[in-house]
Amino acid sequence: MDASPTSSSAQTETRGDTATTSSWPRGAGNHPAASTLEGLNAWWRAANYLSVGQIYLLDNPLLREPLRPEHIKPRLLGHWGTTPGLNFIYAHLNRVIRERSLQTIYIAGPGHGGPGMVANAYLDGTYSEVYNSIDHSEDGLRSLFRQFSFPGGIPSHVAPETPGSIHEGGELGYSLSHAYGAAFDNPDLLVAAVVGDGEAETGPLATSWHGNKFLDPLHDGVVLPILHLNGYKIANPTVLARMPEKELLSLMRGYGHTPYLVSGGFDGEDPIDVHRRFAIVLDDVLDHVAQIKADAAAGVLRTRPAWPMIILRTPKGWTCPHEIDGHPAENNWRSHQVPLRDARDTEAHTELLQSWLLSYRPEELFDQKGAVAEWVTALAPEGELRMSANPVANGGLLRKELRLPDFRDYAVDVPSPGATVSEATRVLGGWLRDVITANPENFRIFGPDETASNRLDAVFEVTDKQWNAESLPMDADNHLSRTGRVVEMLSEHQCQGWLEGYLLTGRHGVLNSYEAFIHIVDSMFNQHAKWLKTSRSIPWRRPISSLNYLLSSHVWRQDHNGLSHQDPGFIDHVVNKKADVVRVYLPFDANTLLSTYDHCLRSRDYVNVVVAGKQPAPNWLGMDAAIEHCTRGLGIFDWAGSEYAGEEPDVVLAAAGDVPTLEVLAAASILRQRLPSLKVRVVNVVDLMRLQTDGEHPHGLGDREYDAIFTTDRPVIFAYHGYPWLIHRLTYRRHGHDQLHVRGYIEEGTTTTPFDMVMMNDLDRFHLVMDVIDHVPGLGPREAVLRQEMQDSRVRARAYTRLHGEDAPEIRNWEWHEPEPAASGEALDEERSKGTRR
């Protein structure tokens, strides 16, 4: 733990008077020479040319003959508007990386920047290294152009296919979250995060500026936000581009930044002048960064620094035709997608496209065989310093396996099923504490202010919550520190984005959250799952650590919170994604949670959803049994059923989830006592994907194994943690699925006691017994009496809660008891032989 307190005083100033001890590289202090500016401009022209080429050209890539319609793609897809700005920034970053040997990755926040980022990766050579057929030649260029937004080719966004990227340019809003995630624990890394002004309107982006309240200037890297104001979205101006400059600067200062503003390229301004201004500002900004880093290293940085950020204002679609068909194109929303939509069909547009392409003077940029001229590529840094080749952006290359303490050492003692009680997540917290100790630099826990509420607080014995906003003396016992393995902000978007950025750059982590509100990041999960799915088929992308959710405060225990906090549907959402990528686990006690989480932290390229309870609840399995059960993913609790080995049961009582498991066991206990001749099998499912067939999911169970557990024709009463339909869906192709009766959560209403809640959803033990009686064929009067009793028990239990505000003692204090010897073995056999039923 870093004990040094952060102070509560106001905004930091950088301290020019302090001797630096930092190794963070500084610049030479010279203003860029004219030749440097020409070099920057050449790169930019080349990147722009390559971008336009990708959008429009099928052939004639160097324009060595007059442009004809057949050289142009029949379907013009993709987006130009943001591209010249992205290219401009890329060129300038190249220069400073070369001059300062800065480890840098580039995050392209604006949507639709695909052609630009591909162009830059091609220019610096990375693209040809990972896609050999797209080499530096006229043929290579033709392939590069043709594949873009083409069937069987590459998508129009920055994507997993794009070298150097950890950030899909599809859904907007997460560039800064990803940037901070990448910067954590990468003290020598500069993350240049270009924020689009459309993107900046999204909620997630609007709060992600506050990431600087968490970053540690000493042990973390640097995030340099570059707010790119090109003024327009699809069809509207952007909010941030249409604020008075005074307000915009105030906003950025309010977010805790020192803004540097560059505006240029309007009204035909010579790009060289814009290059000069931007280059100077970028040098200033990086000197500012170096000073902060030096101060941090020297230990003289007492408060959070006002990190620099850049506002770059340039025309949307910069350098495209100024006007098309009488409408403005450059510096207008009309350049958002493909400005010349009829380039193939009308001669005027074909000519305009040709003159647009030629305006970049390709004859200067490419040599005779079509390779990019050396004086252009000279701007690129060397090797892994190239942003497209930086291994940080292909995190699997850098990923180190976690050192995991043996989870068996954290087992709770379970002398017999239900004999001890634990809070499952609290037990997990003990193990996570030691995971943190063993992996002090590449494992983090993210969460929206719920790590303690979710009872993982053992971790605070060895680490803190990273916090670089103000601290007060009363925080002394609150585990806030400038460094810490836990990062908490009340924004699920931030937590998810930070974790994604952290994983994509080769590290490990967990997101813990309330189950209901994880829906807040449904769409971010979608994008990450798509990223993983696509990455798996890209040979040069190495596997990264899985994204592990720990969802607690789950639907069944919202005593404090009620209906608004009840939603188990994230699981449903997740299973719509590729089976290769998603895993769902419902461990039902402390030992199964430990075993499950050990498995998850070892896995790669998955999204693991683990739902677990935090309330005190019985432990059902000792560690050996838990491991066996979790390894199988599901299994028969032979200690809980009343069946004979080798005989088909009369009914299967199945459960998935901690509360359902408890109710199923209570129901089994009633049945054993009251209908001893009924052969009940008790099944539990931890790995939900086992229910699918092996053709549908890699974890799917073969039909024979499934049938051996669930039978092919006996009624199955299934108590499920979530929306009941999911179980029907997962078992849809199974034998006997018309005999499957699922109880689960239905949208009902609010209550405040656990048993009232399960009764409201008909998942309670009494209802499960009634279900058994209703579905096992051939039952008689004895069972009818029991059914009525169960009904009465429910009425009584409900009445008690209404009167006393808590569950009746016989419910609250219910305990599992090992079956009486008389009720098993021969005595049971005898009982059965007297049975009237068969």
Add this chain to the structure above:
Amino acid sequence: MDASPTSSSAQTETRGDTATTSSWPRGAGNHPAASTLEGLNAWWRAANYLSVGQIYLLDNPLLREPLRPEHIKPRLLGHWGTTPGLNFIYAHLNRVIRERSLQTIYIAGPGHGGPGMVANAYLDGTYSEVYNSIDHSEDGLRSLFRQFSFPGGIPSHVAPETPGSIHEGGELGYSLSHAYGAAFDNPDLLVAAVVGDGEAETGPLATSWHGNKFLDPLHDGVVLPILHLNGYKIANPTVLARMPEKELLSLMRGYGHTPYLVSGGFDGEDPIDVHRRFAIVLDDVLDHVAQIKADAAAGVLRTRPAWPMIILRTPKGWTCPHEIDGHPAENNWRSHQVPLRDARDTEAHTELLQSWLLSYRPEELFDQKGAVAEWVTALAPEGELRMSANPVANGGLLRKELRLPDFRDYAVDVPSPGATVSEATRVLGGWLRDVITANPENFRIFGPDETASNRLDAVFEVTDKQWNAESLPMDADNHLSRTGRVVEMLSEHQCQGWLEGYLLTGRHGVLNSYEAFIHIVDSMFNQHAKWLKTSRSIPWRRPISSLNYLLSSHVWRQDHNGLSHQDPGFIDHVVNKKADVVRVYLPFDANTLLSTYDHCLRSRDYVNVVVAGKQPAPNWLGMDAAIEHCTRGLGIFDWAGSEYAGEEPDVVLAAAGDVPTLEVLAAASILRQRLPSLKVRVVNVVDLMRLQTDGEHPHGLGDREYDAIFTTDRPVIFAYHGYPWLIHRLTYRRHGHDQLHVRGYIEEGTTTTPFDMVMMNDLDRFHLVMDVIDHVPGLGPREAVLRQEMQDSRVRARAYTRLHGEDAPEIRNWEWHEPEPAASGEALDEERSKGTRR
């Protein structure tokens, strides 16, 4: 249209030198008298007392005997931390409402403010008016306390059950969005929106401050944000409370506000002093508001005003015990939930609770029979001016039916199926244009910059996009104006929140968005659906207009955008909610879209999800047939099939969605031509909920009707718009569901041509024909040949796209043709009689 341009100059100042013509009420200009401050404090004490009582007490509500354990609830649930702040603000708003006759509603943004808002509604009398049994007496108090967070009682959050609320205090982040939604078109309304500092960390809240860039000071109401910094969340300080004050003020100014700061209540400060300071600031703020309103009315407000907002800094849990068991409680995160957890079990806590309650001096606040003393309630405004009784917060009371132009007048001509081509959403746009004209003050369209992209641009013939950020001369043709019925910001959260606020206050609207990214608001949808579900069972809540989604740019036509923009899962998400509340429609052409949307805009208390295409596509039904089809929700296309009336078909080809409908018709056309003796039925489903049974959904079809359409035993090949599992789920209880074979979207990859996309998902015509051949029993060699041909056609079609970048002409230009006379009637009969198959 309001033609007055907004200027591009910098931040507005209020103009004190301008004569007012506004009717917006002003204050008297006096500072509050000491007696006024005592009255404010008395209300606050009473509200606090009632809040604490709700959390803790089962009995002895007036503390007229010493507090004993049995007076205390056995389970202590609920939250105290935010409550005293909410109560404080409520009291002060009461005063200014009385003094200024201000129409005001109160939005409680912080989570967990339930006890406070209930207490205030009880104090002003509303609570007893809507819940008669909870009257102003000792018995009434007992009931009030007992019901809170109690089985069968009310939830601990602000909820639909809370009079005066339009905002659930469960999931956080939407208070300002709801506030702006309520303020639109309510020019005389003040929306006091209390923003919690935890809430302020969320993404949606962080961007919602920008709502002021849209509000029209003349025609819309006023949003007064009150950022309540109580410093802590569940277990952490908040980011906004731990910024230097200079940064915080800069942030608020950057958001375009004039911040007013009040801090008080710390270190035992006398609350009267805090009341005085807050009252003076609130007067200043409302004078500032009145000046802006006057300037707007006088037409002298040329730029967006810097609306006032208040930062109120008070201790979390203010007035609770300062310390409990040696830990700080007041002004600490520990007061977040229930500060005295052992109040019932330990004598020390019981005593502490008693002295806490007595510190509010209940003997002064309640009369002998337990009614709130008149000198306390005197602060409350009269009648509907009471915030808890304001009809704006029970919008159904004010809701006026839309005047809807006859949608039949907008029908596209369909001389025969497929004979004409339309962009469905463009046709809808024509009708929406006239809906806007006919309802100029209570209908709005919200969207994240996609209204034009989704081809609803006809609306801009009669209205503009509301925009009160800067405008430039080049915006002249961009339909931006200070007033307008369309509101666009690149934040689905904002659009959803604005629309919810607009609907909950009695108006009508549509949210149009890309299908994939509507997942961004999954969680907001959850909360709204839960609100509707609960409201339905509250007699005094009147029905509000349905929340209507129009999702275009759907999964099948992401030619520009690829995999990242493909996700039809919002439908799956929606159907997990109560059947009473959700409706899903998949109109497949222009006329069915018109008919569907007319239905949706007339409906109440639903969420209607409509997915529709925007690309040019064939029209299949004339308006009369479209109405008939949409009224049934599904039906047989007898013009497309090859079955005999009165005879069971050999196979059913079903479709839901526009692209699936096209492919099914193309498949039917191939089958008719190539296997004329095969009796094919073509079915189309517009109202997806019809597939469920009538027991599961109010729209569900009876089994007999279902069987008449789908048969009980013939193979059904179902081409579905979304994830295929949903169709299995919806038809799970149907006869013959094991004969159902669904093709839909699977997570595959990127392509850029429409037919390549359907091929990638096996939803194409060729594959459907192959499915038919595979599943109809008893087919022979002739069909095997056709199957091979279909396979070959797919290979050819794919090869064409790979070579040319667009779909082959025979695909692109495919048209439906009326069956040859020879292929129907007697000739068909003859053909059949020659068939070898049966």
